[in-house]
Amino acid sequence: MADATTGFFGSLLWWLFFLYLLLWPQMQYRGLQMARARILQRLSRKRGSTVITMIHRQESVGLFGIPFYKFISIEDSEEILRAIRMAPKDKPIDLIIHTPGGLVLAATQIARALKDHPAETRVIVPHYAMSGGTLIALAADKIIMDPHAVLGPVDPQLGQYPGPSIVRAVEKKGPDKVDDQTLILADVAEKAIKQVRDLVFDLLKDRYGEEKAKELAQILTEGRWTHDYPITYEHAKELGLHVETGVPEEVYALMELYKQPMKQRGTVEFMPYTQKGENP
Numbered sequence: 001m002a003d004a005t006t007g008f009f010g011s012l013l014w015w016l017f018f019l020y021l022l023l024w025p026q027m028q029y030r031g032l033q034m035a036r037a038r039i040l041q042r043l044s045r046k047r048g049s050t051v052i053t054m055i056h057r058q059e060s061v062g063l064f065g066i067p068f069y070k071f072i073s074i075e076d077s078e079e080i081l082r083a084i085r086m087a088p089k090d091k092p093i094d095l096i097i098h099t100p101g102g103l104v105l106a107a108t109q110i111a112r113a114l115k116d117h118p119a120e121t122r123v124i125v126p127h128y129a130m131s132g133g134t135l136i137a138l139a140a141d142k143i144i145m146d147p148h149a150v151l152g153p154v155d156p157q158l159g160q161y162p163g164p165s166i167v168r169a170v171e172k173k174g175p176d177k178v179d180d181q182t183l184i185l186a187d188v189a190e191k192a193i194k195q196v197r198d199l200v201f202d203l204l205k206d207r208y209g210e211e212k213a214k215e216l217a218q219i220l221t222e223g224r225w226t227h228d229y230p231i232t233y234e235h236a237k238e239l240g241l242h243v244e245t246g247v248p249e250e251v252y253a254l255m256e257l258y259k260q261p262m263k264q265r266g267t268v269e270f271m272p273y274t275q276k277g278e279n280p
Contacts, residue, residue, distance in 0.1 A: 032257050033269075035257050036053075036254060036257050036269060037269070037271065039250050039253055039254045039257070040053070040254070040269065040270070040271035041271050041274075042250055043094070043248060043250040043251070043254075043271070044271045044272075044273060044274065045274065046248070046250070047092070047094055047248070048091065048092065048273070049091060049092040049093055049094045049122075049273060050083065050084075050086075050087035050088070050091060050092070050093050050094070050270060050271070050272055050273045051093075051094045051096070051270060051271045052080060052083045052084070052093065052094070052095045052096070052268065052269075052270040053095075053096045053254070053268065053269050053270065054072070054076055054080060054095065054096070054097050054098070054099060054110075054133075054136075054268050055096065055097075055098040055099070055255070055258055056070035056071060056072070056098060056099040056100065056102075057070065057098070057258050070099075071099070071100060071101060071102030071103070071132075072099055072101060072102025072103055072106045072107050072110075072132045072133070073102060073103055073106055074103065074105070074106050075268075076102075076106055076110070076268050077105075077106035077107075077109040077110050079268040079270075080095075080110050080113070080268055080270075081109060081110070081113050083268070083270040084113045084114065084117055085113075086270075086272055087117065087272065087273065088119075088273050089117070089118045089119065090118065090119055091119050091273045092119050092120040092121065092122060093114065093117055093119070093120075093121045093122070094122050094124055095114065095121070095122070095123050095124065095136070095140065096123075096124045096126070096251055096254070097123055097124070097125055097129040097133050097136060097137065098125075098126060098127050098128065098129070098133075098255065098258075099128075099129055099130065099132070099133040100128070100130050100131065100133070101130045101131025101132040101133055101134075101152070102131070102132045103132065104132060104135075104156065104196065106132070107131075107132030107133070107135045107136055108135070108199060110136050110139075111135050111136045111138065111139035111199070111203055112139070112203075114136065114139040114140060115139040115203055120141050120142070121139070121140045121141050121142075122140055122141065122142040122143075122144055123136065123137040123139075123140040123142070123143050123144070124144045124247055124248070124251055125137065125143065125144065125145045125146065125149045125150075125151065125247075126146050126149060126247050126251050126252060126255055127146065127149055127255070128149060128150050128151075128152075128230075129149075129150075129151055129152075130150070130151070130152035130228065131152055131153070131154060131157075131227065132154075133151075133152075134151040134152050134153070134154050134220070134231070135154050135196075135199070135200070135203075137151060138154075138200060138203045138204060138241075139203045141207065141242075142242060142244060143236070143241065143242060143243045143244070144243075144244055144245070144246055144247055145233045145236070145243050145244070145245060145247070146233075146245070146247045147233055147245050148232075148233075149232075149233065149247075150230035150231055150232055151230075151231040151236060151241075152227065152228065152229060152230065152231055153220050153221070153223075153224070153225055153226075153227055153229055153231070154196055154200060154220045154221055155193065155196070155220070155221045155222065155223045155227060156189065156192035156193055156195075156196050156221070157227060158185060158188060158189055158192065161185075162223050162226075162227055163188075163189035163190075163192050163193050163223070164189070164193060164221075164222055164223025165223060166182070166185050166186050166189040167186050167189050167190055167193070168223070169182070169186075170182060170183065170186040193221055193222075196221050197217045197218065197221045198217075200213075200216065200217035200220055200221060201213050201214055201217040204216055204217065207242065208240070208242075212240060215240075216239065216240065216241070219239065233245065
């Protein structure tokens, strides 16, 4: 009888331990979500704005720690567009971005929606907003950067090659000395460069004037630098971009809450604007 009881409790403890392994990551993530929501709420009230986040980190998923890379996706654009639609038209939007870039289509949708918001829009970059992240930042009335944060070029990438480099390769060798596939790639690259250049011009022309907007659109899409070239705060100022420092302390606190070993889907979160004294 004693052996049976011991076996029962041993089996029970084993199952409890197994359930703990399954449930603890979810409980931990739920705690992080609640902590983030508190910071977003505090930041929203402090700045009188709708606060939206798009934070992409390399994370480990599951028990085996498989690395998972996040980029701007259609799912991100769907959620951010919904957040922008829900934001009061007469109140500012603060969009916190931390991303290596991603899908041009998704970044374009977010940028256009941000540009069309009637009230002031501010993109906050605590660390980096490369490629598509920069494209979105260009749509905002203000770009608020950490002094050591960086933006990046927005020249289109076709597979593993930059679009401008494909075009230059054909120009240097001559169309008669490259194969049909390269010619097709160069044709697509030229179209992609023009599309992104036209988009950047459209995003900037109202705030910068047509001449300056055209200049910036050319610089950022022509392949002057490698695609991962860091455009620092000082360099952005030299280029004539409307950037400033002064990232709120709450943003740094929020970033600390994304350093977890496992995180489920949902890289976009937002806190709607609320009047003082209202319950969220």
